[in-house]
Amino acid sequence: MTRLRIGLIGTGPWAERTQAPALAAHPGAVLSGVWGRRPEAAAALASAHGVEAYEDVDALIGASDAVAFALPPDVQAPLAARAAAAGRHLLLDKPVATTVSGAREVVAAAEGTGVASVVFCTLRFAADTAPWIAEQGAAGGWFTGRAHWLSSLFGPGSAGPYAASPWRREKGGLWDVGPHVLSVLLPVLGDITELTALRGPADTAHLAFRHASGASSTATVGLSAPPEAAGASIDLYGERGRVPMPPWSDAVGSFRSAVDALLQSVRTGDPHACDVRLGLRITEILAQAEERLQKARPGAAGG
Incomplete structure (x- = not known):
C-alpha cells in the first residue's frame, strides 16, 4: 500500500x-x-x-x-x-x-x-499500557477495578497550555479523562450494564459500574485537584491479587x-x-453518567 x-x-x-x-x-x-x-x-x-x-x-x-x-x-x-x-x-x-x-x-x-x-x-496505544491492557483482558478472573485520575489542569495556579480549553472547562474531567478510564475498563471487565454517579468538589465525579462479566469497578475523575493531589492510576483486583497498570509517557x-x-x-x-463504535459506546456511558450527576445537583428535581 x-x-x-x-x-x-x-x-x-x-x-x-x-x-x-x-x-x-x-x-x-x-x-x-x-x-x-x-x-x-x-x-x-x-x-x-x-x-x-x-x-x-x-x-x-x-x-x-x-x-x-x-x-x-x-x-x-x-x-x-x-x-x-x-x-x-x-x-x-x-x-x-x-x-x-x-x-x-x-x-x-x-x-x-x-x-x-x-x-x-x-x-x-502507549507502549507501556497497550500490552498490559491486552494481557489483563485475556487473563480474566477479575473481581473489581479501581481508577483514580485527578488532574490539576484547573487547580490553583495552573498555567498549562490546555487550561485555556473552553470545552474542558465546561465538560470537566468526566468527558476529558473519563474516556481514558473507560478505554481500559471496558476491554478488561466487559461492557457496563449499570452505573451510578456522585459529585465531588469542583468538577470531580465519582462513578461506580457493574460490568457484563459480573465484576464491578469505581472511578474518580476530575481536572481541578490541587497540584499536590494530582495523579492517575488504574488497579485491577482478582484471582492474581492486585495488578496495577504501569505508568505511561510519550x-x-x-x-x-x-x-x-x-x-x-x-x-x-x-x-x-x-474504533468509532467503541467511541460511541464511551459517549453513551458518559452521557448517562452526566445525566445522573445533573440529577444529583443541589436543587435539581428529584435530587
Whole structure:
C-alpha cells in the first residue's frame, strides 16, 4: 500500500505537540495539509512541517485519504461525519462527541462508506499500557477495578497550555479523562450494564459500574485537584491479587502507534478494537453518567 495521505484538522496544543510531529515523521503516512478554525494558526503549523495550509476544510478532505482530528469533540463530530461520508478514513480524538446523537452520526457515516476508524485513547496505544491492557483482558478472573485520575489542569495556579480549553472547562474531567478510564475498563471487565454517579468538589465525579462479566469497578475523575493531589492510576483486583497498570509517557509515540493501527485497518479491512463504535459506546456511558450527576445537583428535581 502506498503511503496514506492524512490531513490534520485542528491547530491547538495537542495538534502542535503530538499529532503533527507524529504524522510528519511516520514512514507509512504523508501529512497532506492542515486546516484550522484560525487560519493564522493553520498557516504557522503547516509551515513548520512544510505542508499546505488549507482555507477550506472540504479541500483538505478532498486532498487526503484519511483525516486526523485535534478539535473539541462537538466540533469534531460533524466534520468527522462529513469526512467519512466522503470516503475518508478517520483518526479521531477522544471523546468522539459529548452527545450520543453526535457520535451516532459519525458511526453511521463511517459504516455507510465502510471507512476505517481509530479513536486515539492514549492508553490503548502507549507502549507501556497497550500490552498490559491486552494481557489483563485475556487473563480474566477479575473481581473489581479501581481508577483514580485527578488532574490539576484547573487547580490553583495552573498555567498549562490546555487550561485555556473552553470545552474542558465546561465538560470537566468526566468527558476529558473519563474516556481514558473507560478505554481500559471496558476491554478488561466487559461492557457496563449499570452505573451510578456522585459529585465531588469542583468538577470531580465519582462513578461506580457493574460490568457484563459480573465484576464491578469505581472511578474518580476530575481536572481541578490541587497540584499536590494530582495523579492517575488504574488497579485491577482478582484471582492474581492486585495488578496495577504501569505508568505511561510519550504521547507522540502513542499517536504514532494509533496511525499504525489505522494503516493496518485500512490494509486488512478489519475494524480496530478502539474504533468509532467503541467511541460511541464511551459517549453513551458518559452521557448517562452526566445525566445522573445533573440529577444529583443541589436543587435539581428529584435530587
